[in-house]
Amino acid sequence: MSDLLDPGLVIALLLNFYALTTTNLKQMIYAVAMQGALLGMLYPIAHTGFLSHADAEPTSWFSGLRLMALTATIVLVKGFLIPRFLLRAARLADVRSQVTSTVGVMLPLLLGGVATVLALVFAKSLPLAPQHISHLPIPASLATVMCGFLILSSRREAMGQVLGYIVLENGIFIFGLLLIEAVPLLVELGIVLDLFVGVFVMGIIFNHVSRAFPEASVEHLSTLKE
Structure with a gap:
């Protein structure tokens, strides 16, 4: 299953380019949702592949159940709840x-x-652990963070900047795949919940901005002076 990790990350990188070039809002949301759902599905693959090279203890039924529940949560939040919102x-x-x-x-x-x-x-x-040398998490993480920053800084509309923030967080999530052995469950869930809360707050701000300015462009915010 670990052989599927790098092809999955390549697809995530291609979705970065699509999000950078598309001018259709719905298509951009769908691309970011596909990337989030894909990364969620790659989580158990990275977990299995990296732990198998780290001389970890055999996976118990409880750990396997926790892994599947966490994977389902990540896919649900990143691939369904956030884009639907x-x-x-x-x-x-x-x-x-x-x-x-x-x-x-x-x-x-x-x-x-x-x-x-x-x-x-x-x-x-970079000096990497043996199990990380032949995989793409680090370059994919850095590239996704930078692409997210490009979207965040170049889009005029508030919604485009929200999507840039999500892409940037996806890059951080990819980097977190390297720390699967050390990151406990609560921290992993905290990352997903922080993203959801951040997008929720941005959505509220976006609604208020759009009511004041029909185009919901952040360029209008420069007119809001004391």
Whole structure:
């Protein structure tokens, strides 16, 4: 099963590029949801693969049940609850279906490609554990964080920036796959809940902004002065 980890991370990287280039809000939400659900499904694969190389104790039935429950929770939150909440917020706020970028479409795609290449090169210079050398979590994590930051900083609309935040958190989640042996259950669930609460708060702010400004563009926030 560990052989599926790197192909899954490659698909996650391709979804980064799609999120950087698409101008359709729903398609962007669906791409981010697919990435989150994919990472949730990769969690047990990374857990099984990395622990098998770490001389860990055999997995008990309770640990297996906990792993499946946590996987289902991650997929449910990242792949269903958050995108459903965002789609509902966009519908209630009557947000236009197109999102725009302050620097165009091609430049973010180019910067995302450069960031991915630099992440691959930089990861090779890091001292890694033997079970992590032949896999892509570190370069995929760094590339996803940088792509999320590009989306966050280049989108005009508040909803686009929320999606950039989610992509950035997905990058942090990928890096957390390296720490599966050390991260306890409560911390893992805390990461998912922090993301959900963050998106929930952003959605509330987004609704208030959209009521004041029909386009829900953060450029209008510069007019809010004392």
